[in-house]
Ligand SMILES: Nc1ncnc2c1ncn2[C@@H]1O[C@H](COP(=O)(O)OP(=O)(O)OP(=O)(O)O)[C@@H](O)[C@H]1O
């Protein structure tokens with residue numbers, strides 16, 4: 001498949017601070033590509049440049065063969081954007097919002113109306129179309145926010161953390177919508193800091209941290225980088241000192257790496273069962289109470305931990 | 315072009331869905347107009363936007379009715395509104411108009427009372443002797459008010475003769491017409507009215523010094539209503555400016571910028587939205603005051619042209635404030651300050667005639683002063699040609715401010731976060 005998006009050495013500085021430090025990657029037509037990274041990694045900044053909102057400090061990207069810096073208008077016609085923060089008129093109804101944004105994408109007349117009806121059905125808000133957006137729940141607003149990005153049937157859809165801060169049910173619905181859209185032929189660039197979402201949705205994943213792309217490939221390729229390691233997560237009671245505990249774990253035979261975060265210690269090891277007993281008794285020695293234990297097969301979280309020494313989320 | 319229009323319509327719709335905005339755009343000016351209308355009582359005294367109108371009373375009648383009119387001008391209820399001076403010589407008094415030292419001269423000729431209430435044993439003269447009002451053309455509003463007071467007085471004299479003398483009694487409590495004379499006055503008046511076959515009795519003759527000779531019909535509401543409407547028009551344009559910054563923060567402006575819509579179309583649409591909202595606001599206020607108070611705004615075409623020009627000038631200010639401000643809060647506070655300052659400078663509270671000359675010059679930067687000038691001219695019977703100066707001034711003001719604002723916006727980029 002040809003590349004729909006090619007990013008070359010993209011850099012963005014905000015004053016002295018460099019938010020994106022030379023990122024390069026390609027997206028093939030028809031795939032779902034996830035950009036996975038913690039808060040502040042530079043995901044939104046990258047999407048803002050690709051969607052022609054911000055001018056890159058240096059570097060460039062082409063979308064469908066058009067440069068985002070030299071020919072932004074052509075780019076705008078083929079991309080759809082679902083911004084991280086809701087961007088809707090709360091005093092307009094769901095339908096009025098979709099009609100207005102459709103007009104801004106040069107749709108009009110009967111075809112606009114039909115398309116709006118289709119999108120309303122797709123985001124499951126046909127019944128609520130005549131209600132003002134401000135009366136909606138967070139999940140419903142998010143769905144309208146997504147709907148706006150779909151109106152003109154973009155070839156490439158950018159979705160910036162579309163599931164942040166909503167209930168599991170709405171989240172499920174959104175993930176299913178993304179998969180549906182992709183089945184219908186839409187290429188998607190999806191950013192998230194939820195490893196599970198990247199795992200479920202994407203063909204390929206780029207892991208971004210502190211403005212750098214630290215890993216890029218299919219999930220399989222990435223997990224192979226950390227070998228066959230498993231991840232063992234100990235969730236601790238309030239008041240425990242995870243740093244001290246993690247330090248003491250690093251001496252245990254069979255532990256590759258132990259890392260502390262709030263109320264938890266994450267351990268990377270070839271075989272979790274082999275170290276479990278030693279780890280628990282170490283904790284008991286220090287009088288630390290363990291609330292629960294998680295064992296995970298090799299995953300993107302482990303990749304991130306392996307590459308950065310930090311957990312992806314708190 | 316089409317998108318500019320669509321963005322403008324969207325903003326108009328949003329403004330009319332915002333309760334707080336509606337309150338200030340429509341309800342506040344409407345209620346204040348009514349309130350100030352009551353205070354001036356459509357003239358029973360108190361403070362109005364206009365106060366201390368200098369008027370010279372030349373009373374050569376020196377009889378009951380003439381004295382009653384002089385007393386009316388000196389009544390405590392009118393103390394704030396009028397500043398009457400007595401004079402015995404008409405020529406000297408008219409000279410003061412030419413020197414712009416007074417707004418009007420009311421001349422009560424000798425024999426005025428007698429021509430209405432004959433002395434015992436005398437028959438009525440054939441003609442009612444008219445009161446004459448000489449007005450200062452540079453102070454149309456004040457002169458209009460003087461005239462209205464005289465008309466009010468005369469209509470009370472008349473109604474005292476027709477209806478049960480209630481108003482008559484009211485009027486005369488402070489006046490010189492002795493209670494025992496009232497029936498006589500009434501009788502005389504009704505006789506007069508029934509005998510007059512051609513025209514209704516008018517005991518007033520209007521004379522304008524120098525310019526023009528047409529009769530002035532002025533309702534004080536025709537000054538108050540546009541004054542308030544123009545003041546709250548400044549609210550509307552700063553509200554509109556605020557939505558530009560609000561859209562930046564709520565993410566809809568960035569979203570517009572990444573749609574296939576140019577920055578010029580977006581900015582144009584936002585400006586058009588402010589303009590539409592302002593025109594709708596003035597249109598509704600004009601319609602409502604016309605319907606509810608039978609307020610005559612004057613020549614329809616003139617009113618339309620003036621509304622379009624005034625909103626254009628005001629929108630220019632709204633854009634400039636927005637281009638200079640960094641936050642929506644700044645636009646709101648600067649906008650409110652400007653609304654009040656322009657309201658005062660522009661004559662919404664105090665007639666420009668009463669302001670220091672320096673302030674009068676300064677008032678030329680406000681759309682309020684020019685707009686009010688135009689609206690009073692129209693209400694006093696002027697036509698399109700008579701408002702060409704305020705209309706051109708407003709258009710020029712708008713054009714200059716627009717250019718300044720657009721340059722500022724270009725330098726910052728409207729998407730700047
Ligand atoms: N306008 C700006 N001015 C200065 N710094 C900024 C600006 N926007 C973002 N940053 C900084 O750039 C870095 C990257 O921010 P960005 O929003 O791209 O991260 P992100 O990966 O989208 O994070 P999140 O998951 O929280 O959305 C952060 O450190 C942020 O503080």
Ligand SMILES: [Mg+2]
Nearest residue numbers: 043044045084
């Ligand atoms: Mg982000």
